[in-house]
Amino acid sequence: MANKKQDYANDDITMLKGADRVRKRPAVIFGSDGIDxxxxxxxxxxxxxIDEAREGHGDKIIVTKYDDNSIEVQDFGRGCPVDYNQREKRYNWELVYCELYAGGKFDNNSGENYSFALGLNGLGACATQYSSEYMDVEVFRDGYKYDLHFEKGENKGGLKKEETKQKKTGTRTHWKPDLDxxxxxxIDKSxxxxxxxxxxVVNPGxxxxxxxxxxxxxxxxxTFFYENGIADYVKEIAGEDTLTNVQYFTGDRRGRDRADKDEYKVKLGVSFVFSNKVQTLEYFHNSSFLSHGGSPDDAVRSAFTSQINAYLKNNNKYNKNEKPINFQDVADCLVLxxxxxxxxxxxxNQTKKAITNKFIKECMTEFLKHNLEVYFIENPDEALKIAEQVLVNKRSRESAETSRLNIKKKLQGTIDLSNQVQKFVDCRSKDLSRRELYIVEGDSALGSVKLARDAEFQAVIPVRGKILNCLKADYDKIFKNEIITDLIKVLGCGVEVNTGKKKDLSAFNLDNLRWNKVVICTDADVDGFQIxxxxxxxxxRLTPTLxxxxxxxxxxxxxxxxTTKDKTYFAYDEPEKDKILKMIGDxxxxxxxSKGLGENEADMMSLTTMNPETRRLIKVNPDDVEMTQWMFNMLLGDDLAGRKEFITNNGADYLEMADIS
Structure with a gap:
């Protein structure tokens, strides 16, 4: 027996140095070691x-994606400082490209370099250099051309410097991300x-x-260019047919997140329009797209809900005892x-998906409330349109919620399912970690499975004939189908009704699922595959979370x-059959x-299909939900021409599986 090391000694503590700080742990800096x-x-x-251009140094940025997956970014700013730094007693190129947390954007309140910078942490250039197979940097500034070359986080050849007559300044960086x-x-072009x-959009001009x-x-x-920035972008998203005109609010604030913290400057810009056809909310801060929002999202939710609610109350738009609106009712008709x-x-975090500044949330909320109040006063016709549309959204949401709750009540009864659902056979165990539901094909299979199952933890429900195609049917037709409603009742978890705008889980509760496994058990023939x-x-469609x-x-x-004299073998496909025949030899x-499930003996059914020790189960776990949805729609949806074309192009691949005699 091998000896295990028992001690956890002082020498066991190690520290990553140099490029290994990024190369061995890229997810710490970049959020992932994958494509993201x-x-x-x-x-x-x-x-x-971008930071250079925003400060007025250069009005063009060129990004090149080469076919070997290398990338080049070129700007026409002042050029990255790379020469000797007297204060730090080191070359600036070492600080910028070889030191984490080194840069020129830490003291931003002074306004000497970058008043509003996207890259504040001094990580980006160095971390990207460390994670590259190679990186070449070319800088034009102060009448000189500077060149640097790095390989796998190490500088090769130092700084090369030569005089140049080129008047334009700027930085060009060409590198290839490292597969190590x-x-x-x-990276896809998209x-x-x-x-x-x-x-x-966020850097107009x-x-x-x-x-x-x-x-x-x-x-x-x-080429991408927006002369008026977010206002032009909102017009582009919303199109021509909108409820209101595009609005653009801008302002400046100063404040602090806490009394003992330093004061800082904030510049706010918000553009929006109301539409009953398009809905979009996008937030940017210091040019970074905030996919998770944070402070700006909190401010928008609070201000818009508050001001529209106040308008509805002040103008007696609510019915008696009617509940107030929520932000979803606003967002359903808002492009912002x-x-x-x-x-x-x-x-x-470093990936800049959300910001958490307390003062930004507070000042932006106040800023939006004030501007919305003025906007409603100065544009009474538009204010009325907004209020009426938001009320329509609210009442539609409440009506849909009532319908979902009624469906839930219908599908989630508390009475004994054995009496409630025809031919459902429950198991004895109440232990959810063990309970299995077998959905079988027809009454004949029900008989065989009932005899073959372990009644302690395996339950059975038969499907009587071919069930409704749920991709083609609307919800009213689906929930009138007795086979489907019986299955949903037995599952116990409710349904995920899709309103058309977003997945709504209000009628679905995974905690109410009565089973650890839901096993579909049909014959290995064409009819079985279709069922x-x-x-x-x-x-x-109804319970995708399962x-x-x-x-x-x-x-x-x-x-x-x-079957041989000594043993019966079971083959699940042609290659396995050939393997068995080769094994038994002469x-x-x-x-x-193999017979259909209804014709099998109980022992055979148990051995091949139900006994956890010998059965074969395939977990249905689609890695790509969009591809799954596309395939379901192609094969079972309404696009007959598309399905015909798909079968024409791909049908030959499945001829061997076809049951044709």
């Missing part, structure tokens, strides 16, 4: 160029398009040029983009029984297609 982290490393370099650091570096469009290298070496180019800046920013698919489709959380299984039924045997 790699994308964030690109944004770190882009951020530095990231699991994937093949990422660059999305990021550069968003940056053009700055041109962003994207160049993507084609296979033949030429480049495809796209916020772009704020501050000289001090508290990000939720299985229809059951899966029902679960996918699939996503791994509660749904398919019981594999054997295709062949191969022995005498008989082979036959």
């Amino acid at each position: 982290g790699c994308q964030h490393s690109v944004f770190e370099i882009l951020s530095n160029s 650091v990231f699991t994937d570096i093949n 990422f660059f398009e999305d990021v550069m469009k968003k940056q053009a 700055v041109t962003f040029l994207l160049r993507v290298q084609r296979n033949d070496g030429t480049f495809e180019e796209q 983009v916020s772009s704020s800046f501050s000289t001090q920013t508290s990000y939720a 299985r698919t229809l059951i899966l489709t029902m679960l996918y 699939i996503e959380k791994g509660y749904v299984y398919i019981a594999e039924s054997p295709l062949f029984e191969i 022995k005498s045997f008989t082979i036959q297609r």
Whole structure:
């Protein structure tokens, strides 16, 4: 027996140094070691160029994606300082590209360099350099051209400096993310398009040029430019047919997050329009897209709900005893983009998905309330339209909620299911970690499964015929179908009704699921496959969380029984049949297609389909829900022409599986 090390000694504590601080733990800096982290490393370099442009140094940024997955960012700012730093007694290029938490944006209240900077932590350029297979930096400033070259976090050759007659200043960074650091570096073009469009939106007057290298070496180019920033963007999102005109509020504030903290500056910009066709909420801070919102989102929710609610009350728009609106009622008809800046920013983490500044939330709430109050007074016709639309949204939501609760009440009874649901056979155990529900095909299979099951923890419900195609039917028709409502009652967890705008889980509670496993058990023939698919489709539309959380299984039924003098073998597909025949060699045997579930002996059913020790279950756990939805819609939806084309193009791949004689 091998000896195990028992001591945890002083020498066991180690410290990552140099590039290993990022290369061995990229997720700490970039949030992930996958494609998301790699994308964030690109944004770190882009951020530095954006900060320069926002300060008025250069009005164009060029990003190039090469076909070898290397990337180049070029700006026309002042050029990154790379020469010798007398105060720090080191070269600036070492501080910028080889030291975490080094940079020129820490003392932002002074306004000497960057009044509102996206990159505040001094991490980006260094962390991206550390995580690169190589990085080349070219800087033009002070009448000189500077060159740096790095490989896997190490500088090669030091700083090269030569005089230049080029008048334009700026920085060009060309690097390739390292596959030794990231699991994937093949960033899709759509990422660059999305990021550069968003940056053009929040940096009005700055041109962003994207160049993507084609296979033949030429480049495809796209330009992103918004002269009026977020106001133009809101117009673009909402289109022509809106309830109101686009509004744009802007203002400046000074304050602090706590009495003992330093005061800082905040610049606020909010543009919005009301629409009964489009809904969008997007927040930016210091140019960073806040996908998780934080302080600006809190402010928008509070201010818009408060001011519209006040208008409804003051103008007697509520019915007697009617509950007030909530923000969802507002958001359902609101297109809003916020772009704020501050000289001090508290990000939720380095990936800058949300900010948490208390003062920004407070001042933005006050700022929005005041401007909305003035807007309503000066534009009474638009204020009335907004109020009426929000009330329509509220009352529609409440009506839908009542319908969902009625469905829930119908589907989630408390009486004994054995008496409530026809032919359902429950198990004895109340232990949810053991209970299994077998959904079987027809009454004949019910008989075999009842005999073969372990009645302690295995329950059975038969499906009588082919159930409704839940992708084609509307909810009224679905919930009038007795087979489906029986299945939902037995599951116990309710349904996830899709309103068309978002997934609404109000009628669904996973804690009420009565089973640890939901096993679909059908014959291994064409009819069985179709019934299985229809059951899966029902679960996918009404209870998709059961699939996503791994509660749904398919019981594999054997295709062949191969019997020798000593033993019976079961083969679940053709390759397994061939393997068994090869294994038994010259022995005498008989082979036959396996019978349907209803014709099987109880012992055989237990051995092949129900006994946890010998059965084969396939967990239904779609890795890509969008692809699953696309396939369900293609094969079971209303697009007949698309389905015909799909079968024409792909049908030959499945001919061997077809039951054609």
